[in-house]
Amino acid sequence: MEIARPGLLLAGALAALVPLALHLLRPRERDRRVLPTARFLSPESRTRIRVHTRPDHLLLLALRMGLCLILGAALAGLRWTGPSEGVGEIVIVDRGPGMAEGWRQVETLVVEELHPGTRIVVLVGVDEDGRVVSRGYAPHDLPRGEAWMSLAPGRDAHEGSGADLSLPQLLRELRGAGGSLTGVDSLRARIVTRPRWEAWRPGTHELRSTLWPGAIQLSALPGDAVPRPEARTDGAPAIRLVAPDHLAAPFQAALEVWGFPVETGPAPVELRVGSPLELGSPWAEAGADSDHGGSGSSPEDDGGAFLLSDGRVLPGAGLILPGSPAAGTRIPLLRTGGRPAAAALPAGADEPCRIALPLDGEAPILGSPDLPVLVDVLLREGCGVQRVGVGGEGAEAVWRELLEGGERPPQVAAEALRTREAGWPLTRLLLALALLVAIAEVLRIRVLDRGRVQG
Amino acid sequence: MAGRRDELLPPELLDGLGDLEWVGRLVARGLGPGIHRSAFVGLGEDFEHHRPYQQGDDLRHLDWKLLARTDRLYVRRYRETTNLPTTFIIDASPSMDFAGVEEGSGGLTKLRFAALLVAALGRLGRNAGDLPGLAVTGGSGGEPLHLLPPRPGREAWHHFLHTLDTLEAGEASPLAPVLTRVGELGRRGGRIILLSDFLEEDGGRELWTQAGHLRARGDEVTAIRILTPDELGEGLEVDGLFADPEAPDAPVPGRPRGDEGYRERLSAYYTLLARNLEERGVQWWEARTTDPLLPLLRGWLRGQGPP
Known part of the structure; x- marks a missing residue:
């Protein structure tokens, strides 16, 4: 049983005392x-009212008190949620593009560990109004094996765009699922996702604290669950990093985080991993000297500026992954503070991506709030990225700190999460009952009046 | 063996009534023999005075002894006595159907007490040759519930008693219209006995006005107020909601016995009513339903008599 407005229920209970007081204070009918x-009786004796030790007309009193209580309960938004027993576990399976082929791992990673009765909520995308579209499952109803793939992005595009699923959205959905889950008296929460940099956005931690009062168990898909992008050049390493000295280390760290093996050398740093870095023609048109022959261009020459498809120049150093954009390819452009922040150039299924990052001064890549967004964009565009969890094990630790940080109970009271929409609303039923009670009260009064007249 | 208290004319009451006479206060204009002074002087049994013989006087009335002593002719004049048509008007409004605050106390209702009283007075009158009549208020539209004009004979008397014995309360109605109706039906010089609690809505103004009219035309009018001890504030000390049976929707919480204001207002009401009635020549008697009938009648009739 859930109560949306307990104050009104209390008010109803207090109002039920009024008929009791009146029945005690008013002279009894049998008097x-x-x-x-x-x-000829004295008018002042009208106020001489005794308090009786026992109220009269108990049935009428019960009806009146019941009417007050029922009305209070009806106005309090009482809802029937069924008998609450046990612990429920809500599993939010991120179906965002960042999961990529990680869907294959969800079943073995999470679902088989779940208890019967656990509810699983799968986010299937975002509708046209930007609302998260989710689908609830019980473990025994969840599709197994290959059927899981039917939930993968792109396979059921009619259910949502599959875009822009962020941690706040996951948290909100977690809250919503907890509010709608009935029949349990406490809840545990689990998010199955690939940790991404979005978690670092300011306010996310506060949002989580607001939405979910307990600890959230994170089931992070391991990075090696995602296939590496295949190398184009004879299996040899295909990344060479060209960057100014002060940027070489962050770039190297970023690449290592992403799982690309990087070699470093003396400045100007030329990270020769194996095969030469291929620069695409659009970037060459930015005025930088492109090295189509695989020798690369020095950062001084290209100034770290890249020409974007909308004709603007993206300042800063660049990191270009192997691959060349095809003619007419759409280049997603992310903006931060009104200026282009990052761009990603999707490639074909057999072609790696190019990414370009603006670097302001010595801002480390790991501190850039745009990097995780860019990674996510890449993933949405179908690029294969070896490791999504930027930051490696360290980043996962940060994630865990974010999700489970502080002394938070592993399970929380279901009532703390439920909204008035949970369970079956009893308002109409209670109002109908109140009407019946009122009718019964009127009938009872008529019977009493008739008896009085006949008496 | 004593009869029940609510029995009409029990033997012991009949025995006691044998010693009583209910003589009219005014000269009567009855048509039959009776004990009441007739407005006419002439034939009768009670010597009134001597009058010098006049030509044409019946020689049977000549006082021969006085003639022998004085050698003058005198005729004896006698006070003529006659009977008195007596109409009892019983208020049978719902307020009269009240025996006391405590239900089931076994007390007499005011209506029943009035019936007993009327039966006793009627018997007294019948002993003197009076013709008892009965009017009972409480009919719809202010009409009498029962109306038995004064009639002689055993059958009329039995009908009179049967009506009294089966009397039940009717609707609330004022007394004055029935009093007017009785006055219109009866000849002047009759006797009208009102038995009621006189709880009139207008305080009794119309009643004493109409009673004054009847009294002025020569009728003898007596008002007998009947109340219960509870109404007089002498009953059980109980409190609660009290409702006038003629206005049941306006109950009043209170305690009559400990309520001095109640007694004062009650007394003032009846004092005003009695004074106005008495000023118009109406006799005012008071009774409570617990009073034994015979002493009550003796008390009334002891102070009663020709003025």
Whole structure:
């Protein structure tokens, strides 16, 4: 049983005391006597009312008190949620593009560990109005094996765009699922996702604290669960990093985080991993000297600026992964503070991606709030990235700190999460019952009046 | 063996009534023999005075002894006595159907007490040759519930008693219209006995006005107020909701016995009513339903008599 407005229920209970007081204070009907000379009684004696130790007309009193209580309960938004027993576990399976082929791992990673009765909520995308579209499952109803893939992005595009699923959205959905889950008295929460940099956005931690009062168990898909992008050049390493000295280390760290093996050398740093870095023609048109022959261009020459498809120049150093954009390819452009922040150039299924990052001064890549967004964009565009969890094990630790940080209980009271929409609303039923009680009260009064007249 | 208290004319009451006479206060204009002074002087049994013989006087009335002593002719004049048509008007409004605050106390209702009283007075009158009549208020539209004009004979008497014995309360109605109706039906010089609690809505103004009219035309009018001890504030000390049976929707919480204001207002009401009635020549008697009938009648009739 859930109560949306307990104050009104209390008010109803207090109001139920009013009929009791009136029945105690008013002269009893059985004290009603006939006196033909009643007109001569003193007016002041009208106020001389005794308090009776037992109220009269118990049925009428019960009806009146019941009416107050029922009306209070109806206005309090009472809802029937069924018998609450046990612990429920809500599993939010991120179906965002960042999961990529990680869907294959969800079943073995999470679902088989779940208890019967655990509810699983799968986010299937975002509708046209930007609302998260989710689908609830019980473990025994969840599709197994290959059927899981039917939930993968792109396979059921009609259910949502599959775009822009962020940690706040996951948290909100977690909250919503907890509010709608009935029949349990406490809840545990689990998010199955690939940790991404979005978690670092300011306010996310506060949002989580607001939405979910307990700890959230994170089931992070391991990075090696995602296939590496295949190398184009004879299996040899295909990344060479060209960057100014002060940027070489962050770039190297970023690449290592992503799982690309990087070699470093003396400045100007030329990270020769194996095969030469291929620069695409659009970037060459930015005025930088492109090295189509695989020798690369020095950062001084290209100034770290890249020409974007909308004709603007993206300042800063660049990191270009192997691959060349095809003619007419759409280049997603992310903006931060009104200026282009990052761009990603999707490639074909057999072609790696190019990414370009603006670097302001010595801002480390790991501190850039745009990097995780860019990674996510890449993933949405179908690029294969070896490791999504930027930051490696360290980043996962940060994630865990974010999700489970502080002394938070592993499970929380279901009532703390439920909204008034949970369970079956009893308002109409209670109002109908109140109407019946009111009718019964009127009938009872008529019966009493009839008896009084006949008496 | 004593009869029940609510029995009409029990033997012991009949025995006691044998010693009583209910003589009219005014000269009567009855048509039959009776004990009441007739407005006419002439034939009768009670010597009134001597009058010098006049030509044409019946020689049977000549006082021969006085003639022998004085050698003058005198005729004896006698006070003529006659009977008195007596109409009892019983208020049978719902307020009269009240025996006391406590239900089931076994007390007499005011209506029943009035019936007993009327039966006793009627018997007294019948002993003197009076013709008892009965009017009972409480009919719809202010009409009498029962109306038995004064009639002689055993059958009329039995009908009179049967009506009294089966009397039940009717609707609330004022007394004055029935009093007017009785006055219109009866000849002047009759006797009208009102038995009621006189709880009139207008305080009794119309009643004493109409009673004054009847009294002025020569009728003898007596008002007998009947109340219960509870109404007089002498009953059980109980409190609660008290409702006038003629206005049941306006109950009043109170305690009559400990309520001095109640007694004062009650007394003032009846004092005003009695004074206005008495000023118009109406006799005012008071009774409570617990009073034994015979002493009550003796008390009334002891102070009663020709003025």
